[in-house]
Amino acid sequence: MWEQVADAFDRWREGRAPADDLVRLMTPVLWHVARACRLEEEAARDVLQTVWLALVRRRGEIRHPRAVASWLITATRREAWHVRSATTAAATTQAQVFEDSDWEQLLPPAPAAEAVAVERGEHAALWSAVQTLPERCQRLLRVIAFDDRPDYAHLSQQLGMPVGSIGPTRGRCLDKLRLALANATTGDR
Incomplete structure (x- = not known):
C-alpha cells in the first residue's frame, strides 16, 4: 500500500x-x-x-x-x-452561571461553616471536660456516648462493676461532667 x-x-x-x-x-x-x-x-x-x-x-x-x-x-x-x-x-x-436555586440541587446539603465551627468547639470542650473525670467515668461515658444500647453484662465485665451499679454510676459521672463543663465555660469568661 x-x-x-x-x-x-x-x-x-x-x-x-x-x-x-x-x-x-x-x-x-x-x-x-x-x-x-x-x-x-x-x-x-x-x-x-x-x-x-x-x-x-x-x-x-x-x-x-x-x-x-x-x-x-x-x-x-x-x-x-x-x-x-x-x-x-x-x-x-467556559463559566457556567448558576442561580441560587440551582446550587441547592448541585451541592449536597451541608451546615454553614459557622455552625460547623461552633459544633467542633463544643465537641472539643466536651471531650476536654471528659478528660478531667476519673478513669472509670471516662470509660463508662465513652461506651455510653458511642453505643445507643450498651450490653450491661459485657460492660460490667469490662469495667469490673456490678450490673446494678452501672446506671447509678453513669448518673454520677454525668453530673461530674456537667459540673466540669459548667466550670470550663465560666472559666473562659
Missing part, C-alpha cells in the same frame, strides 16, 4: 494525475488516526481537511515520495492533538 501511496503522490505532484488515488488510499488511515485522538466525527473531518490542504501547500517540501504517508499521519496526529487540546481548553474555561 505504501508503494501505491508514494506512486500516487509522485504522479499528482508532477501533474500527471489528480490526487484522487492518494486521497482514496490515505483517507481511511488518516481517519483512524484522527479518531484515535478521541475527536468527534465533525472535528475529525475538519482535521483531515486541514491536513489535505497543508499537503497541497507543502507538497514541494516532501523530497521523497515514500515519506508522504508518514508526513500525512504525523500531520494528522499533530492537528488532532491541537484540536483536541483547544476543545478541552475551551470547555474548561
Whole structure:
C-alpha cells in the first residue's frame, strides 16, 4: 500500500494525475488516526481537511515520495492533538452561571461553616471536660456516648462493676461532667 501511496503522490505532484488515488488510499488511515485522538466525527473531518490542504501547500517540501504517508499521519496526529487540546481548553474555561436555586440541587446539603465551627468547639470542650473525670467515668461515658444500647453484662465485665451499679454510676459521672463543663465555660469568661 505504501508503494501505491508514494506512486500516487509522485504522479499528482508532477501533474500527471489528480490526487484522487492518494486521497482514496490515505483517507481511511488518516481517519483512524484522527479518531484515535478521541475527536468527534465533525472535528475529525475538519482535521483531515486541514491536513489535505497543508499537503497541497507543502507538497514541494516532501523530497521523497515514500515519506508522504508518514508526513500525512504525523500531520494528522499533530492537528488532532491541537484540536483536541483547544476543545478541552475551551470547555474548561467556559463559566457556567448558576442561580441560587440551582446550587441547592448541585451541592449536597451541608451546615454553614459557622455552625460547623461552633459544633467542633463544643465537641472539643466536651471531650476536654471528659478528660478531667476519673478513669472509670471516662470509660463508662465513652461506651455510653458511642453505643445507643450498651450490653450491661459485657460492660460490667469490662469495667469490673456490678450490673446494678452501672446506671447509678453513669448518673454520677454525668453530673461530674456537667459540673466540669459548667466550670470550663465560666472559666473562659
